[in-house]
Amino acid sequence: MRQLVPGAIRESDEIAKLKEKLFRDIKRSAYVFRVDCGGCNGCEIEIFASISPVFDAERFGIKLVASPRHADVLLYTGAMTRAMRLPAIRTYNATPDPKIVISYGACGCSGGIFHDLYCVWGGTEPVIPVDVYIPGCPPTPEATIYGFALALGLLDQKLKTRHHVEGRTEEVIPAHPRIPLRMRVELEREARCMAGYRYGRIIVERFMRFLESEDTTPFAARLDSYLTKEDDPRLTEIMDRLKEVAMRRGLP
Amino acid sequence: MLKLLQELVKTGDATTKYPFVPPPAKPGVRGKPEFAGPRCIACAACTIACPANALTMETDAKAGTRTWQLDLGRCIFCARCEEVCPTGAIVLSDNFELSVRNRDDLLMTAEFTLTNCRSCETPFAPAKEVNYVIALLIRAGMPWDEAESRRALFESCPACRRRADVERHCQTTMLPQAEPMR
Numbered sequence: 001m002r003q004l005v006p007g008a009i010r011e012s013d014e015i016a017k018l019k020e021k022l023f024r025d026i027k028r029s030a031y032v033f034r035v036d037c038g039g040c041n042g043c044e045i046e047i048f049a050s051i052s053p054v055f056d057a058e059r060f061g062i063k064l065v066a067s068p069r070h071a072d073v074l075l076y077t078g079a080m081t082r083a084m085r086l087p088a089i090r091t092y093n094a095t096p097d098p099k100i101v102i103s104y105g106a107c108g109c110s111g112g113i114f115h116d117l118y119c120v121w122g123g124t125e126p127v128i129p130v131d132v133y134i135p136g137c138p139p140t141p142e143a144t145i146y147g148f149a150l151a152l153g154l155l156d157q158k159l160k161t162r163h164h165v166e167g168r169t170e171e172v173i174p175a176h177p178r179i180p181l182r183m184r185v186e187l188e189r190e191a192r193c194m195a196g197y198r199y200g201r202i203i204v205e206r207f208m209r210f211l212e213s214e215d216t217t218p219f220a221a222r223l224d225s226y227l228t229k230e231d232d233p234r235l236t237e238i239m240d241r242l243k244e245v246a247m248r249r250g251l252p
Numbered sequence: 253m254l255k256l257l258q259e260l261v262k263t264g265d266a267t268t269k270y271p272f273v274p275p276p277a278k279p280g281v282r283g284k285p286e287f288a289g290p291r292c293i294a295c296a297a298c299t300i301a302c303p304a305n306a307l308t309m310e311t312d313a314k315a316g317t318r319t320w321q322l323d324l325g326r327c328i329f330c331a332r333c334e335e336v337c338p339t340g341a342i343v344l345s346d347n348f349e350l351s352v353r354n355r356d357d358l359l360m361t362a363e364f365t366l367t368n369c370r371s372c373e374t375p376f377a378p379a380k381e382v383n384y385v386i387a388l389l390i391r392a393g394m395p396w397d398e399a400e401s402r403r404a405l406f407e408s409c410p411a412c413r414r415r416a417d418v419e420r421h422c423q424t425t426m427l428p429q430a431e432p433m434r
Binding site: 053054055056059106109110111112113115116123125130131132133134135136137139140142143145146147149150151154155157159160161162163164165166167170171172173174175177181182197199201 | 387
C-alpha cells in the first residue's frame with residue numbers, strides 16, 4: 001500500500017548515523033520549518049496554537065523559522081499533492097543534513113481523508129523519509145508538544161502495535177439485559193435526536209445505567225439528585241425527555 | 253508600572269505544565285479509539301461508517317478469517333465508528349499521546365473466525381455475529397428454540413438463501429424445479 005513514487009528520496013547510512021548523533025546531543029534549540037503540502041490549514045492553526053503562550057513550545061527551544069536553510073526539523077503537513085511534490089523535495093534538499101522529518105496530522109501520516117484522491121500521492125512518506133509521525137485531525141497542541149518531545153528524544157513512545165485474535169470462548173451478550181429492547185431503541189433514538197450522535201449515546205448510556213441500578217432508592221430520586229449535582233439545564237431537559245419515553249414504555 | 257506588576261502577579265502563569273505533569277482531563281475530547289476485541293462481532297458497520305477509510309476489513313476465504321484493521325495515521329477522530337458500533341466495542345478515549353517513530357505502530361488489527369455457509373461450505377459470516385443475532389432475537393422476546401431454529405438460515409450465504417427461496421417458491425407454485433447448482 002505504501003509504494004514509493006518516482007523521485008522518492010532514500011536516506012544514506014551515513015546521514016542516518018549523523019541523525020542519531022543529532023537526536024542524542026542536540027543541546028540547543030531545534031529550529032522548525034513548516035511545509036504545507038496541501039492540507040486544509042487546520043494543522044497550521046494547531047501548530048500556531050502550540051507556540052502561543054498557553055502551550056508555549058518555545059520553552060523547549062522549538063522555534064519556527066522562515067527558511068529551510070535554518071532548519072533542523074522539517075514539519076510536513078497535509079497530504080502530498082501532485083503539485084506540491086517537487087517543492088516538498090526541494091525543501092528537503094535545501095535543509096542541511098542531518099535533519100529530522102516529522103509528518104504532522106492524519107493527512108501527513110497517510111493522506112488521511114484525502115488518501116484516494118486523484119491528485120494525492122499519499123502522506124509525506126512515499127516521497128520523503130519520515131522520522132516521527134504525529135497523528136490527529138488536527139493534532140491538539142498537547143499532541144504536538146508530545147510529538148516534538150518524541151522527535152527530540154525527551155519522551156518515550158507510548159503507542160505499540162496491537163493484534164487481537166478471537167478466542168475460542170469469546171461471546172458477546174447484548175448489553176442492558178434489564179431494559180426491554182424496544183424501550184432501549186426508543187431511548188437511544190430520542191437521546192440522539194436531542195444531543196447528537198456522540199453525546200446522545202453518552203447520555204443515554206448513563207440514563208440506562210440509572211434505570212438498571214440495583215440501588216434501593218427510587219429511580220426518580222436518584223436521577224434528580226444526579227441532575228442537581230450536574231446543574232446543567234440542557235442535560236436536565238434531555239434526561240426529562242428520556243424519562244418520559246421510559247414512562248410511556250413502562251419502567252422496568 | 254506597579255499596577256502592571258500587580259496585574260502580572262494576579263494573572264499568574266498561563267502556560268500549561270504539560271509534558272512535565274500528566275495532561276489535564278478535558279471532557280469531550282476525542283482521542284485514540286480504544287478497541288475491545290472480545291466485544292467486537294466483526295459486523296463491519298464501523299468500516300462502512302468510517303469516512304477516512306481508517307477502518308478496513310478484509311476477508312480471507314482460504315483461511316476462513318476476517319481481519320479488522322484500524323490505521324490511526326488515517327483516523328480523523330470523528331467517532332462515527334463509536335456511533336454505529338452495536339456492541340460498544342470501539343469507544344473514543346481521551347488518549348492523545350499517539351506519536352510514533354515507526355509507522356507500523358499506528359496499526360491495530362484483530363482477527364475473527366468465520367462460519368461456513370451450510371450449503372456451499374464457503375466461509376461467510378463471523379461466528380460471533382451469528383451468535384449475537386440469535387441472542388438479540390431472544391432478548392427481543394422470541395422463544396429460545398424458535399430463535400435457535402433460525403440458525404440454519406443465518407448460517408447460509410445470500411446466494412444460497414436466494415436459491416432456497418426460489419426452490420421453496422417453485423414447490424409451492426408447482427413450477428418446474430430450478431436447475432441443480434453447479
